[in-house]
Amino acid sequence: MIDTHCHLDVDAFGDDRGEVLDRAVAAGVTGIVVPALMPATWAALLQWPSGHASHASDGERPGLALGCGLGIHPQLVPGLAACDRLTADELHDRMVLAQQRPAALIPVIALGETGLDGGTADMDAQIELLRAHVRVARAVRLPVIIHVLRAHHLAPRVLREEKVWECGGVMHSYSGGEDLLPTYLELGLHISLAGPVTYERAHKPRRVAQAVPLDRLLLETDAPDQTPTPRRPGRNEPAFLPLIAAAIAQARGLPDADLVAATTANALRLFPALTPMPIPTRTP
Numbered sequence: 677m678i679d680t681h682c683h684l685d686v687d688a689f690g691d692d693r694g695e696v697l698d699r700a701v702a703a704g705v706t707g708i709v710v711p712a713l714m715p716a717t718w719a720a721l722l723q724w725p726s727g728h729a730s731h732a733s734d735g736e737r738p739g740l741a742l743g744c745g746l747g748i749h750p751q752l753v754p755g756l757a758a759c760d761r762l763t764a765d766e767l768h769d770r771m772v773l774a775q776q777r778p779a780a781l782i783p784v785i786a787l788g789e790t791g792l793d794g795g796t797a798d799m800d801a802q803i804e805l806l807r808a809h810v811r812v813a814r815a816v817r818l819p820v821i822i823h824v825l826r827a828h829h830l831a832p833r834v835l836r837e838e839k840v841w842e843c844g845g846v847m848h849s850y851s852g853g854e855d856l857l858p859t860y861l862e863l864g865l866h867i868s869l870a871g872p873v874t875y876e877r878a879h880k881p882r883r884v885a886q887a888v889p890l891d892r893l894l895l896e897t898d899a900p901d902q903t904p905t906p907r908r909p910g911r912n913e914p915a916f917l918p919l920i921a922a923a924i925a926q927a928r929g930l931p932d933a934d935l936v937a938a939t940t941a942n943a944l945r946l947f948p949a950l951t952p953m954p955i956p957t958r959t960p
Contacts, residue, residue, distance in 0.1 A: 677921060677936045678707035678741075678943040678950070679914045680868055681789075681821065681848045681896035685710055685721045688900040688911055697740065700914035704936075707741035707943065707950050708914055709896075710782070711789035711821050711848075713749045715760050718774040721746075722782055743785035743950040745821045746771050747809055750793040750802045761801055764811040771812065785949040787813040787820045789848065792834070794826030806834055813843035819946050820845035822865070828852045832859045840864065844946060849898050853880055854887040861892060866946055868894035871902035871912060874923040885927040894946070895921055895939045 679700070689696055700708065712721050721744050748760065748767075762770060775784055790809035792802050806822075813820040822845055824831045841864030849870040852860070860867065867888045873881040885893075897904075897920065899912035904919040918932075925935035944950060 677704055677895060677917055678709070678940050678947075679705055679897050679899075679917050680709045680846060680894045680943050680947070681870070682708050682710060682899045682914050683713070683901075684708065684899070684914075685712070685717060686900065689913075696913050696915070700917075701740055703915040703918055705740070705914045705917055706940070707743070707947075709743050709745065709786065709821075709943075709947060709950065711745040711786070712747055713789065714752050714756065715746075715748065715762070715770055715774075718746050718770075722774060722784075741950045742782050743947060744782050745786035745788040746774060746784055747786075747788035747790045747821065748805055749789050750791045750805070750823055751796045753802050753805060754797045756801075761805070762808060763804075764808040764815075767808045768812045768815065771816075783949055784818070785947045786818050786845075787816075787843075788845070789821045789823050791823030791848075792825075792827035792831050793823065799827075799830075803830070803834055806831075807838050810835065810838040810840050810843065813845065814839065817843065819843055821848050822846065823848055825851050828856055832856075832863065835863050835865075846894055846946065849896060849902065850881075850884060852884075854883050857884065857887055861889065866892045866894050866942060868896045869920065869924060870896045870898045871904035871916075871920060873927070874904040874919055876905065882923075882927045885924045890928075890938050891942060893924070893939055894943055895924070895936075 712718050787809045790806050844864050846866040846868050848868050850867045872878050897912050903912035904916050922932050925932045
């Protein structure tokens with residue numbers, strides 16, 4: 677199974693990132709997409725596997741695919757320096773420059789995380805950055821990872837105007853209702869569900885889980901946040917992805933294995949550059 681959204685580069689994983697990856701593999705996770713939060717973190721993200729590899733005794737972690745997205749999270753927009761409020765041309769140039777740094781080990785397979793957050797100030801700047809991300813994604817032919825929270829009244833119009841279907845992408849940790857699904861599906865987007873689908877009173881996420889066409893459905897943890905039941909309130913991590921898969925499978929009346937097979941195939945279609953690669957162990 678593939679965790680299509682996990683912030684493995686943040687400080688919450690700074691002390692045990694290698695062990696987290698080992699537990700993910702043991703739980704059946706075969707791929708992880710790591711979306712960046714802002715340009716200041718891009719270079720470290722592209723290089724971090726070399727400094728946070730496994731302690732496994734066999735010398736490598738076979739079959740685990742890692743890929744990243746380069747983007748600017750909408751919740752960080754109000755605090756961005758002026759030099760990081762990028763136009764599409766600047767975003768493209770900054771992305772190309774980041775990938776050209778020496779020792780880049782993790783491939784760039786998406787643009788984002790980007791989007792709109794209604795609980796965050798400076799919506800005009802959020803909208804302009806979302807537009808810039810989609811324009812670059814279309815230009816470089818990569819999918820876009822989209823965060824929309826309390827802004828579903830704005831996002832579809834912006835995404836339609838920017839022709840998001842030309843690059844495709846995913847509504848990460850989808851927070852809208854089933855009534856909005858046709859709108860986002862018509863825009864060519866996938867729908868990803870995270871820990872909330874496991875919560876006891878999560879009626880809306882479960883209805884969404886039932887309504888999304890199986891060929892557009894993805895899994896994610898959004899770790900270290902949105903920890904699924906029964907692991908709450910601790911830190912989330914990719915090894916908990918089977919809990920999310922099981923909750924969605926139960927809502928749809930499918931065997932877990934069928935749900936995992938379908939969502940894995942969907943993830944590999946959306947992120948074809950997410951291919952397995954071994955990660956060397958940390959040397960003493």
